[in-house]
Amino acid sequence: AQSVSQHNHHVILSEAASLELGCNYSYGGTVNLFWYVQYPGQHLQLLLKYFSGDPLVKGIKGFEAEFIKSKFSFNLRKPSVQWSDTAEYFCALRRAQAGTALIFGKGTTLSVSS
Amino acid sequence: EAGVAQSPRYKIIEKRQSVAFWCNPISGHATLYWYQQILGQGPKLLIQFQNNGVVDDSQLPKDRFSAERLKGVDSTLKIQPAKLEDSAVYLCASSRLPGVNTEAFFGQGTRLTVV
Numbered sequence: 378a379q380s381v382s383q384h385n386h387h388v389i390l391s392e393a394a395s396l397e398l399g400c401n402y403s404y405g406g407t408v409n410l411f412w413y414v415q416y417p418g419q420h421l422q423l424l425l426k427y428f429s430g431d432p433l434v435k436g437i438k439g440f441e442a443e444f445i446k447s448k449f450s451f452n453l454r455k456p457s458v459q460w461s462d463t464a465e466y467f468c469a470l471r472r473a474q475a476g477t478a479l480i481f482g483k484g485t486t487l488s489v490s491s
Numbered sequence: 492e493a494g495v496a497q498s499p500r501y502k503i504i505e506k507r508q509s510v511a512f513w514c515n516p517i518s519g520h521a522t523l524y525w526y527q528q529i530l531g532q533g534p535k536l537l538i539q540f541q542n543n544g545v546v547d548d549s550q551l552p553k554d555r556f557s558a559e560r561l562k563g564v565d566s567t568l569k570i571q572p573a574k575l576e577d578s579a580v581y582l583c584a585s586s587r588l589p590g591v592n593t594e595a596f597f598g599q600g601t602r603l604t605v606v
Contacts, residue, residue, distance in 0.1 A: 381533070411594070420494070421534075421582070421597040467533050478524055478547060479584075479595055481533030 379404040381468050381482035389488045390458050398453040398485050400442075400468035407473035410451040412442055413481075416464045424466070427451065428473075438462070460491045493517065495598035497583050503604045509571035512601045516564070516585030522546075524595065525558055525568050526582040534582055540566065573605045 384399035402408065412424040425436025432444040442453045451468060465486050469479040496515040504510050516523050521542050526534035537556065539547040542563040551558070555574070560566040570577055580602050584595040 383533075413597075420599040421584075423594055423596075426594060469533075478536045478539045479534075481526075481535070483531070483533045 379408075379470060379472065379480050381470055381480055383466075383468055383482035383485050385485045386483070387486045387488070389490070392460055392489055392491050393457050394489075396453070396455040396458045396462075396487070398466055398468075398487070400451045400453065400482060402449050402451065402468075402470045404449075404470065404472065409471045409473050410442075410444060411469040411471070411479065412436065412440070412451075412453050413467045413469060414464050415467070415484075421467070424453070458487070458489050460489050463487060463489045495583055495585055495596055497581075497598035497601055499601055500599065501602050501604075503606060504573055506575055506605050507572040509569065510573055510603060511567055511569045512581050512583075512603075514566045514568070514583030514598060516566075516583070517596055519587065520585035520596075521563070521588045522586045522593075522595075523560055523566050524582075524584040524586075525566070526584065528580040528582055528600070530579070537568070537581075570603075573603075575605050578603055578605045 380403045382401045410427040413421045414424045415421050425434050427434045427444045435441045440455050465484050467484045468482040523540045525537040528534040537551045538558045540560045543560050558568045580600040582600045584597045586593045586595045
């Protein structure tokens with residue numbers, strides 16, 4: 378069975394600090410990978426996605442993620458966080474075949490202090 | 492483009508009562524998902540529809556949960572009878588016809604508290 382592991386449950390940073398949130402997955406086949414963000418009181422929104430091609434993908438709000446196939450990882454990064462980045466972040470995978478649903482990690486809560 | 496609509500936003504019921512949630516996906520999206528998100532965990536798939544047919548309901552507790560999507564558009568998820576452990580946020584999501592490069596869009600969810 379496929380699974381997604383997010384290493385950090387709660388990360389606390391000061392504004393302008395760099396961010397890296399870990400995500401590892403378990404699945405031997407081809408995958409699509411996603412990072413979703415949930416701001417307080419809002420719905421899940423897509424930050425970025427990887428389907429194929431360049432393993433370094435850029436998303437909204439200055440976020441990027443790197444797919445490292447050999448490590449089964451898809452870590453999320455941002456060079457300088459802002460207070461408005463305070464949110465919960467979810468890594469998700471989908472088997473790269475038609476019709477399969479997303480499998481989510483447990484999420485990482487990011488708190489940014491100004 | 493309107494997003495995924497869900498109602499109600501909040502619901503409090505006593506255990507053993509029944510409850511229903513409604514979802515209207517983005518227009519033209521053939522695939523609809525219901526997820527359960529328990530506090531401190533990531534969303535877990537309950538059921539996936541393709542048009543009005545069920546694609547995956549392997550994690551749906553069928554003794555108490557049921558879902559339908561009669562006309563291939565909006566959907567209803569029902570719990571009867573509810574248990575304390577059903578307290579969670581129920582998320583609806585939709586996506587276009589299945590393909591490799593499609594993403595899912597989520598509604599705001601219904602927060603259920605069972606007391």
